[in-house]
Amino acid sequence: MNTAKIAAAATAAAAARAGDNSSLAFDVEKVRKDFPILSQEVYGKPLVYLDSGASAQKPRQVIDAMSGAYETYYANVHRGVHYMSQRSTEQYEASRAKIATFLNARSENEIVFTGSATEAINLVAHAYGRTFLKEGDEIILSHMEHHANIVPWQLLRDDIGIVLRVVPVDDDGNLMFEEYEKLLSPKTKLVAMTHISNALGTIVPIADVIRRAHEIGAKVLVDGCQAVPHMSVDVQALDADFYVFAPHKVYGPTGIGVLYGREELLNAMPPWQGGGDMIESVSFEKTTFQKAPLRFEAGTPAIVEAIGLGAAIDYVSALGMENIAAHEEGLLHYATQKLSAVDGLQIIGQAREKAAIVSFVMACAHPHDIGTIVDRAGVAIRTGHHCAEPVMQRYDVAATARASFGLYSTREEVDVLADAIGFVREMFG
Amino acid sequence: MLDDLRELYQEVILDHGKNPRNFRRPDTFSREAVGNNPMCGDALVIYLSLDENQIITDVAFQGKGCAISMASASMMTEVLKGMSADQAEGLFKAFHAMCTGDDDAPEALDGYDEETIERLRMLAGVRQFPMRVKCATLAWHTMDAAVNGNQEISTE
Numbered sequence: 099m100n101t102a103k104i105a106a107a108a109t110a111a112a113a114a115r116a117g118d119n120s121s122l123a124f125d126v127e128k129v130r131k132d133f134p135i136l137s138q139e140v141y142g143k144p145l146v147y148l149d150s151g152a153s154a155q156k157p158r159q160v161i162d163a164m165s166g167a168y169e170t171y172y173a174n175v176h177r178g179v180h181y182m183s184q185r186s187t188e189q190y191e192a193s194r195a196k197i198a199t200f201l202n203a204r205s206e207n208e209i210v211f212t213g214s215a216t217e218a219i220n221l222v223a224h225a226y227g228r229t230f231l232k233e234g235d236e237i238i239l240s241h242m243e244h245h246a247n248i249v250p251w252q253l254l255r256d257d258i259g260i261v262l263r264v265v266p267v268d269d270d271g272n273l274m275f276e277e278y279e280k281l282l283s284p285k286t287k288l289v290a291m292t293h294i295s296n297a298l299g300t301i302v303p304i305a306d307v308i309r310r311a312h313e314i315g316a317k318v319l320v321d322g323c324q325a326v327p328h329m330s331v332d333v334q335a336l337d338a339d340f341y342v343f344a345p346h347k348v349y350g351p352t353g354i355g356v357l358y359g360r361e362e363l364l365n366a367m368p369p370w371q372g373g374g375d376m377i378e379s380v381s382f383e384k385t386t387f388q389k390a391p392l393r394f395e396a397g398t399p400a401i402v403e404a405i406g407l408g409a410a411i412d413y414v415s416a417l418g419m420e421n422i423a424a425h426e427e428g429l430l431h432y433a434t435q436k437l438s439a440v441d442g443l444q445i446i447g448q449a450r451e452k453a454a455i456v457s458f459v460m461a462c463a464h465p466h467d468i469g470t471i472v473d474r475a476g477v478a479i480r481t482g483h484h485c486a487e488p489v490m491q492r493y494d495v496a497a498t499a500r501a502s503f504g505l506y507s508t509r510e511e512v513d514v515l516a517d518a519i520g521f522v523r524e525m526f527g
Numbered sequence: 528m529l530d531d532l533r534e535l536y537q538e539v540i541l542d543h544g545k546n547p548r549n550f551r552r553p554d555t556f557s558r559e560a561v562g563n564n565p566m567c568g569d570a571l572v573i574y575l576s577l578d579e580n581q582i583i584t585d586v587a588f589q590g591k592g593c594a595i596s597m598a599s600a601s602m603m604t605e606v607l608k609g610m611s612a613d614q615a616e617g618l619f620k621a622f623h624a625m626c627t628g629d630d631d632a633p634e635a636l637d638g639y640d641e642e643t644i645e646r647l648r649m650l651a652g653v654r655q656f657p658m659r660v661k662c663a664t665l666a667w668h669t670m671d672a673a674v675n676g677n678q679e680i681s682t683e
Contacts, residue, residue, distance in 0.1 A: 463594065464592065464593035464594060465593075466567055466569075466592075466593035466595070466659070466662065467536070467593050467594045467595070470532075470535070470656055470658075470659060471532060471536075474531060474532055481567075482566060482567055482568065483567075483568045487568075490568065496567075496568035496569070496570075496591055496592075497567060497568045525532070525536055525541070526536075526541065526594070
């Protein structure tokens with residue numbers, strides 16, 4: 099080894115120990131080159147995209163897989179005998195198999211493609227809720243659910259007379275587990291809970307939540323929208339009954355959602371939408387339905403989006419979910435440290451276990467004014483109630499500003515955010 | 528970066544945002560309306576007193592929101608007092624046009640005094656920030672609803 103190489107290796111090792119961007123396991127600068135959108139400027143400033151919790155950017159591999167499908171083999175799936183339909187069907191189903199492996203499902207029959215994660219929850223509320231729940235049964239939610247995991251259950255409540263119970267969160271944003279245990283009763287038939295709070299970043303001890311629910315015979319639906327991009331998820335180890343995620347937050351396309359469900363549960367549920375592709379045979383007297391997952395995929399599905407999602411799963415799998423999680427954890431600590439040091443800035447959500455989401459408010463400025471000002475510094479953050487109004491009410495704020503990090507985020511970007519926040523203080527302070 | 532921001536967040540606007548005028552619930556009023564911007568969570572109530580000739584004798588508000596929405600509401604309460612309901616609605620239309628278009632002096636402003644127009648022009652800097660137009664117009668939409676006897680409006 100020559101001197102230059104030794105020096106480089108020593109620097110890399112030091113960087114790895116310090117947990118900075120150029121760690122050996124995960125080279126963020128190399129990763130960033132895969133995302134064409136990140137190299138641009140906005141308002142003459144390099145784009146600093148800190149809104150991955152709302153939707154993540156897409157790597158070249160996903161974009162290419164999708165345009166490649168349109169350019170070379172696109173056709174409808176499950177229908178034709180011709181070459182293109184066969185290839186499209188193979189790729190569409192290959193994506194399903196990749197997701198099954200990625201989540202460690204027992205079989206690809208447990209993976210249903212929907213129009214969005216929201217639609218996946220609505221599917222369960224309709225097909226499972228209206229079949230297996232009855233008046234007086236209880237569903238337990240947490241206080242930090244996204245509206246998508248509240249409103250479908252309220253619609254079900256108004257329809258069939260079930261009761262919703264809500265587990266409180268403490269001042270730091272931790273789920274109050276003992277309160278959850280108190281709510282569990284023979285009336286509890288379903289627990290619908292987030293794995294990671296989108297507004298607070300709290301990682302819920304979901305395996306424990308599921309274990310306690312199962313002890314009393316209740317089923318559990320997990321909203322994994324914020325978890326799947328940030329950590330490795332094993333539905334068998336968790337023992338989840340339903341697990342939902344949003345592909346567009348995992349560097350895949352919009353227009354598609356994923357529902358994992360235990361095969362026997364899915365096959366016990368009636369269809370919720372009727373149409374083509376979900377039937378075995380149709381006559382005007384009687385129609386029989388496909389088994390899961392096709393039973394729940396009426397109509398032409400999001401074919402190319404499913405193929406793009408397959409490419410996204412390949413992409414994050416190749417990087418390694420553990421490496422991604424470690425990189426993001428480093429960013430979380432760095433950002434928390436840096437932002438906590440700002441006078442008059444309060445971080446909302448300081449749970450013991452957190453994902454790379456930092457929600458904050460400032461004494462001197464409203465979140466929307468913060469958002470507008472940092473935007474002009476090239477920094478994209480989310481401002482508002484994050485579709486989680488009950489959480490906002492819990493912490494007595496109308497809105498927060500939220501920086502959420504992805505696998506391509508860097509410490510330098512945190513620094514740019516901190517500088518822009520400094521300017522907010524200068525202007526409003 | 529700074530120029531656009533300084534144009535939006537002028538000292539006058541920051542001052543009205545921090546210390547909104549007429550921020551109260553009057554003991555008596557003839558109309559009230561609630562305005563919500565569900566995307567931001569901004570919410571305010573406008574209280575109007577109209578005399579028998581439909582002249583605005585008092586206008587006040589309460590609410591929560593960003594600097595732009597609070598400043599806009601505050602400045603609106605200052606310019607509306609003494610106007611007829613028709614004049615107030617005309618001004619709303621002119622202000623809306625200023626915030627969403629390029630016209631700094633729409634014809635609709637003819638007949639309003641220069642000081643009033645100057646105040647509205649300050650807020651019209653919001654047109655450089657399309658996502659924030661609703662913040663600037665929320666109070667005005669709500670006032671318009673109050674004049675027309677609607678009790679609740681929502682801008683999206």
